[in-house]
Every structure is written in C-alpha cells, then in structure tokens.
Amino acid sequence: MIGPLAVLGATQMTRLRLHPAFLIFGLILAFHGMVLMGTIGSIGGVAYGGKVLMNLLFGFFAAGLLISPEGRGLKILAAIWLIILAGLCLDKFVLTFPWTGIKTIVGDLNVDVSKDWQIQDPLSRRVAGFTRSSIAAAAILPCLTIVLLCRVKRAWLxxxxxxxxxxxxxxxxxxxxxxxxxxxxxxxxxPVTVGRLGWLRLCLMAFLMLSIALPVMSFGLHMDHGSGVFSTQSIYLRIAYTWPDALRWIDRHQMLWFGVGLGGIGGPQRLYAPNDFNPVDNMPILLYAYFGVFAVFYTAIVCFHALRPLTGSRERLEAAVAVVAFAFGYGTVLSVIEDQSASLFLGAALGVLWRETKARLPIAANTAAASPS
Incomplete structure (x- = not known):
C-alpha cells in the first residue's frame, strides 16, 4: 500500500497538484503520532498505527475500482468472491486446516499458543478459507457481497x-x-424504488449507536452463557474482560482528551506492551484510544457525508453507505478497522461519499439563486 501511495504522491507533487487527502492524512498521523510519543514513547507503535490506517488512504484513491468496478474489475472482484466462497466450503467440509498451534517452554512454564484452535465438532469448527482467518473472511466477504449486490440488476441473482x-x-x-x-x-x-438508500442510512446510524452504546451500557453486566462458537460466551468475554480492560488502559495512559495516541491499543501494543495487549473488539473504543475526542469529530464527518444529498451515482452511494454500515455493525464486537481488507473497503467507501454527495445550501442561498437577476 505504501509503495503505490508514495508513487502517486510524488507524481502529483511534480505536477504541483497534490491531492488534499495526502495533506490531511499526514497531519492526522503526525498529530496523533506525537500524542503516542508523549504517552507511551513508542516509534514502533506509531508506525504500526500508521500501517493500520494506510489502507484507508489507499482505498480512498481506489474507490472507483473497489466500490463501483466495471468490466474486468468487476469480474476480478466476482472471482475473488467465488474463490473465498469455495475456500470456506472446502475448508469446512472437505479439507483440514493444518494449524494446531505452537508449543514452547518459558523457564519452567509450558506455553501453548493457539493450540488446537479448530473445534472438533464438524458442524461448528471455526474455518479459515483462503484468507487464513475466519475474522478476515467474515470481513472481506460481506464487502465484496455489497459491491456485487449493487452492480447486479437481476433480482433473482x-x-x-x-x-x-x-x-x-x-x-x-x-x-x-x-x-x-x-x-x-x-x-x-x-428494488431501488422502495428507498434503499434511506434504509441503508438508517441501518448505518443504528449500528453506529449500537457500537457506541453496547460497551457502555453493558459495563459490569453479568450474564449466563454457554460454550461453543454459537453461544453467548464470546460477547460475555467482551463485556466481562475485553472492554473494561481496554477502557482502564485508556484511562491510565491517555493525555487529557487526546486519547493514548495513534497505535495506542490493539495490535501495536505487541511492540511496546505485550503483557497488556488488548484486542479491543470494538471500533469506537479503538478510535477513542487512537484519537481521543477527535474520534467524535472524525465519525461525525463520516456520518455527515453519508447523510448528505445525492449528487452523483445512487448505485455507488448505496454501496458506500452499506460498507460503512457493515463496518460499524461488525465493529460493535470487533476492531474491524485493523483488518486490512475491511479498512481498504472502508477507505473506498469514504472516497465515494466525498465524491457523490454535497452539502445542503442555506435557504437564503437557494432563494437568491432562484430569484431573477
């Protein structure tokens, strides 16, 4: 991702036409990276956080290829969708994924890392497909599905x-x-005539509010849960441990209202605080750790563009709003932005929202424009 972006930026600079997205993105990385240096002091953490967000910028410039592909591009995305679908089915019902974990000894302690992560029950064992992780498959497949659904005209298909x-x-x-x-x-x-765009926008706002409210409203909640992949055990673990631990980490390390800084939680912690690693498993919490109160501002900008009047292609806008809605929906229980494919499509959706909508004009301006000169 970094290589093509560097080439694109250098080309635009030689023509003195650098896209504003480069400047805005660079300022965001620099400011919130400085916050992490002030709170944690980890250059590696800043670099890791930048790598996580780099896919957003790449997707922003590749919006047309990812959200509204045509011809060969659409065929390539459809082929990827079919390959993932086939891979999931093969790995579920035919093949056996070889990974069974790592065993090692640290001092006198036996350590098993992700040992036997496959569930033995053939109907419920976690699968990987060609993306190697069930989380990755569950992140990219819906995004591809949204793109295909917005491009296919036949209802039965x-x-x-x-x-x-x-x-x-x-x-x-x-x-x-x-x-x-x-x-x-x-x-x-x-059908498009039933107001799909309005329903998708409603879905986006509902998922956004759910992703923010669930960790807060469930704090300290005790609930019964079973075991297995389709029980409530995973959500219970988030409520009981993951989310409270993440919020405590942020509370101990944040700088005023600026959060912990870029790379302040999640994957980057492996570089500077491996014993305190927290997967977060909630996108708003991750954004708050990275950006502090600025996370509210950035999220508001996304919602503002998603709700602005349509000026371009309805098909593209529907796909973009649907991708953002899915990101916040899945982001309720996962830091989905840390997945490269999900952040790539999310960046593409933001690019489409920026290009296909416009702000409403004030009433006075509309009146002046309509009045004869």
Whole structure:
C-alpha cells in the first residue's frame, strides 16, 4: 500500500497538484503520532498505527475500482468472491486446516499458543478459507457481497448472491459479521424504488449507536452463557474482560482528551506492551484510544457525508453507505478497522461519499439563486 501511495504522491507533487487527502492524512498521523510519543514513547507503535490506517488512504484513491468496478474489475472482484466462497466450503467440509498451534517452554512454564484452535465438532469448527482467518473472511466477504449486490440488476441473482454470502459468513462462525450483513443484504435485495438508500442510512446510524452504546451500557453486566462458537460466551468475554480492560488502559495512559495516541491499543501494543495487549473488539473504543475526542469529530464527518444529498451515482452511494454500515455493525464486537481488507473497503467507501454527495445550501442561498437577476 505504501509503495503505490508514495508513487502517486510524488507524481502529483511534480505536477504541483497534490491531492488534499495526502495533506490531511499526514497531519492526522503526525498529530496523533506525537500524542503516542508523549504517552507511551513508542516509534514502533506509531508506525504500526500508521500501517493500520494506510489502507484507508489507499482505498480512498481506489474507490472507483473497489466500490463501483466495471468490466474486468468487476469480474476480478466476482472471482475473488467465488474463490473465498469455495475456500470456506472446502475448508469446512472437505479439507483440514493444518494449524494446531505452537508449543514452547518459558523457564519452567509450558506455553501453548493457539493450540488446537479448530473445534472438533464438524458442524461448528471455526474455518479459515483462503484468507487464513475466519475474522478476515467474515470481513472481506460481506464487502465484496455489497459491491456485487449493487452492480447486479437481476433480482433473482441478487438473492442468490446474498443467500450464498450469508451462508458463507455463517460458516465462519462470526456472529457479529452475520448480524451486520443480514439487514444490509436484505435491503440491497429489494428494488431501488422502495428507498434503499434511506434504509441503508438508517441501518448505518443504528449500528453506529449500537457500537457506541453496547460497551457502555453493558459495563459490569453479568450474564449466563454457554460454550461453543454459537453461544453467548464470546460477547460475555467482551463485556466481562475485553472492554473494561481496554477502557482502564485508556484511562491510565491517555493525555487529557487526546486519547493514548495513534497505535495506542490493539495490535501495536505487541511492540511496546505485550503483557497488556488488548484486542479491543470494538471500533469506537479503538478510535477513542487512537484519537481521543477527535474520534467524535472524525465519525461525525463520516456520518455527515453519508447523510448528505445525492449528487452523483445512487448505485455507488448505496454501496458506500452499506460498507460503512457493515463496518460499524461488525465493529460493535470487533476492531474491524485493523483488518486490512475491511479498512481498504472502508477507505473506498469514504472516497465515494466525498465524491457523490454535497452539502445542503442555506435557504437564503437557494432563494437568491432562484430569484431573477
């Protein structure tokens, strides 16, 4: 991602036409990177955080290829969708994924790392497919599905694509992705005349509020849970441990209202605080750790563009709003922005929102424009 972006930026600079996105993105990285240097002092953490967000910028410039592909590009994305679908089915019902973990001894302590992560029950064992992780498969497949559903005109084919994708996501056992995909796929299977864009915007706002409210409203909640991939155990673990630990980490290390800084939690912690590593498993919490109160500002900008009047292609805008809605829906129980494919499509969706919408003009301006000169 960095190589093509560097070439694009250098080319634009030689023509004295550097896109504002480069400057804005650079300022964001620099400011919040300085916050992390002040709180943690880890250059590696800043670099890791920058790597996580770099896919957003790449996707922003590749928006047309990812959100509204045509011709060969559409065929390539459709082929990737089919390959992932086939890979999930093969790995679920035919093949056996070879990974069974790592064993080592640290001092006198036996350590098993991700040992036997496959569940023995053939109907519920976690699968990987060609993306090697069920989380990765559950992140990229719905994004590809959204793009295909917005490009396919025949209603019966949209229903087949949606049903196949929902079934494939079910195989990954990622309940968050499944719950986020179901309403979006259902909306995109309806005719355009029923107001799909309005329903997608409503879905986006609902998922955004849920992703913010769930960790807060469930704090200290004790609930019964079973075991297995389709029980409530995973959400219970987030409520009981992951989210409270993440919030405590942020509270101890944040700088005023600026959060911990770029790379202040999640994957970057492996570089500077491996014993305190927290997967976060919630996008708003991750954004708050990275950006502090600025996370509210950045999220508000995304919502503002998603709700602005349409000026370009309705097809592209529907796909973009659907991708952002899925990101926040799955982001309720996962730091989905840390997944490269998900952040790539999210960046592409932001690029489409920026290009295909415009702000409403004030009433006075509209009146002046309508009055004769």
């Amino acid at each position: 949209r229903c087949v694509i949606a049903a196949s994708s929902v079934a494939a996501v079910f195989l990954t056992t990622q309940k968050g992705a499944l719950i986020a995909l179901l309403p979006i796929a259902g909306i995109l299977c309806t």
